[in-house]
Amino acid sequence: MSATLRIARAEVTDAVRSRALWVVTAVLSLFVVTRLWLYGDLLAGTTYPFLSTLDTFAEFVPLLVIILGYRAVVGERVSGRIRLLLGQPGRRRDIVTGKYVGRAATLLAVVLAVALLLSAFVVAQFGTDGPTEIVGGLAVLVLYTFAWLGVTVGVSSVAISETRVIGVLIGLYALCVVLWDTLVMSLVSLVVTGQADTGVDPLAGRFATLEEPTWFLYVNRLNPLHAFDGARYYVPDLLDIAFVGGTTTAPHAPNIFGLGVLLAWATVPVLVGYWRFQRADLD
Amino acid sequence: MTAIETDGLTKRYGDLEAISDVDLTVERGEIFGFLGPNGAGKSTTIDVLLDFIRPTAGRASVLDDDPQENPRAVREQIGILPDEYSLYDRLTGREHVVFAIEMNDAADDPDEILERVGLADAADQRAGDYSKGMGQRLALGMALVGDPDVLILDEPSSGIDPNGMHEIRTLLREEADRGATVFFSSHALEQVEAICDRVCVLDDGELLAVSTVENLRDSLDSRSVLVLTLDANPDPDLDLNDDHGLLELPDVTDVERTETALRIECADPGVKSAAISRVEDTGASVVDIDVEQASLEDLFAELTTDSTEGADPIETPGGERA
Known part of the structure; x- marks a missing residue:
């Protein structure tokens, strides 16, 4: 077993025994179940209720990842545990990768447990989602979790203060969740079309199948929330095409771009973070 | 290696x-x-x-x-x-x-x-x-x-x-x-x-x-300091420069007199008892005896002084002087 996996395993053992993990999991479960109970009637009218309910995770996963992950590397530096870890044979790279893998394992266990619970409820109640919707939806959820984990561990590897890490991450969350449609997209729209109004009704249909305006399809997917929004319908369609035969009404290019965006969020920040961490004085 | x-x-x-x-x-x-x-x-x-x-x-x-x-x-x-x-x-x-x-x-x-x-x-x-x-x-x-x-x-x-x-x-x-x-x-x-x-x-x-x-x-021991507390009833004619003849003793390097105490710096710890008798011989009554062990800080200070003033370096058999 590599140093990375050993550090990851110590991480997981430590996390499983932390009260925070169980509290957060309980809150998440409660939130998901409550939402299902409140909006169950709306779901009954949709084609794929499970894929629809996954949007619960769009806003919740980043919060979960930030809460359980922001200390990943910076916490080790602040507490000094990094000195204990680096006192053992292993490189700084093993710290970053070990933290990433360890937190990923913990977070995926929580997210998947809640999502599977949710899928069981939805299938029992509506029964309209097939295996490709469930598997595809869960796969996209995993990728989406990794996207937020990548940026969280990346920021955590660069900063030397926990407050700054949490500040940057909450700022990013606010940008993606609160300010994106009203501010970012309006600004981009102003630059591209000359009008602040994007001309797209955010509630109109499935974002995945939207075909224009082209700039909107790509810029909007830079936000992992929207990339997730498209991918959770697109990937099940791909699975259908591959395994049971079928077609998709979703355009390939912007949706594949969206998957690339999620992959980039999962990897690029953590690589940059590692690059900076590698050169830092740990004192 | x-x-x-x-x-x-x-x-x-x-x-x-x-x-x-x-x-x-x-x-x-x-x-x-x-x-x-x-x-x-x-x-x-x-x-x-x-x-x-x-x-x-x-x-x-x-x-x-x-x-x-x-x-x-x-x-x-x-x-x-x-x-x-x-x-x-x-x-x-x-x-x-x-x-x-x-x-x-x-x-x-x-x-x-x-x-x-x-x-x-x-x-x-x-x-x-x-x-x-x-x-x-x-x-x-x-x-x-x-x-x-x-x-x-x-x-x-x-x-x-x-x-x-x-x-x-x-x-x-x-x-x-x-x-x-x-x-x-x-x-x-x-x-x-x-x-x-x-x-x-x-x-x-x-x-x-x-x-x-x-x-x-x-080098630490050589810097021990003997502190004698004297009778709390000071002589009105007290001469603060009176060293009680201590400086005549070999290995006493410095004497400081206050109204109620004597601080005696000894280069050799063995001189302490001779110093005490010498003070008592002069008629002063010693009410308390204390030895201040030279601290590491004193040693550091001495070493620092050595290196700046070029005084005798500490012997370094098997080692080297920085």
Whole structure:
């Protein structure tokens, strides 16, 4: 077993025994179940209720990842545990990768447990989602979790203060969740079309199948929330095409771009973070 | 092959120079004390050896490997007890040692390690419930895993009671007997002198001297000060310049008189009783006797003065003067 996996395993053992993990999991479960109970009637009218309910995770996963992950590397530096870890044979790279893998394992266990619970409820109640919707939806959820984990561990590897890490991450969350449609997209729209109004009704249909305006399809997917929004319908369609035969009404290019965006969020920040961490004085 | 070597090692933080131009050689198999007051730069030096921080200038090597170029090779051969570390609060003592054994690909028995550091009874307790001293023992145990060739210990005595320190010294001697090099820092001479073959003294980022413990102790003893408290009913005609003839005694280097006390600096501790009789012979009544042991700080001050004024350097058999 590599140093990375050993550090990851110590991480997981430590996390499983932390009260925070169980509290957060309980809150998440409660939130998901409550939402299902409140909006169950709306779901009954949709084609794929499970894929629809996954949007619960769009806003919740980043919060979960930030809460359980922001200390990943910076916490080790602040507490000094990094000195204990680096006192053992292993490189700084093993710290970053070990933290990433360890937190990923913990977070995926929580997210998947809640999502599977949710899928069981939805299938029992509506029964309209097939295996490709469930598997595809869960796969996209995993990728989406990794996207937020990548940026969280990346920021955590660069900063030397926990407050700054949490500040940057909450700022990013606010940008993606609160300010994106009203501010970012309006600004981009102003630059591209000359009008602040994007001309797209955010509630109109499935974002995945939207075909224009082209700039909107790509810029909007830079936000992992929207990339997730498209991918959770697109990937099940791909699975259908591959395994049971079928077609998709979703355009390939912007949706594949969206998957690339999620992959980039999962990897690029953590690589940059590692690059900076590698050169830092740990004192 | 030297165990530890630094060459012109310098670390600056902005304008602040934490260590400057430190040249140090620790031979294999010796127990080497790294002595200096808090803030002298001991941890900075050790942090460079462990590649926690990178030097501004100069270089360091551990067993001929550069920690910065080859951190993994260095860490595989050494055991580290760093300062300001922290443990996994929710992992037990045994889990910590097992972690260290796995990281080192070692074949040690975790219980044997825990036994050696005196934690056998607390093996299944979570480290979060450990006292400072127990945590320190656990970290030391983790450092012992894999029989490292070099042990680097930063202030191992912190948080440990005197009994515990005795056990730890025994442990370090065992490690040295097996052939390991032991390098440890301390701000307290008594920790170092009980075990070390050689010591070096670091103050304000500069290496002042490398010496044997005996030489260091000699120069400390030579600076003991005898304080005599005299009759609280002072003579109205008191002459504050009256040295009671003490300066005629050989080995009395200085006398300071206040209204109720005499501070007598002795170059040789043996002169103390003669000094007391001399004072009593002059008719003064001594009501209390106190000996101020010269502190390490005094020694550091003396060494600093030596190096600036070019006075007699401390003898450094087997070592070299910084």
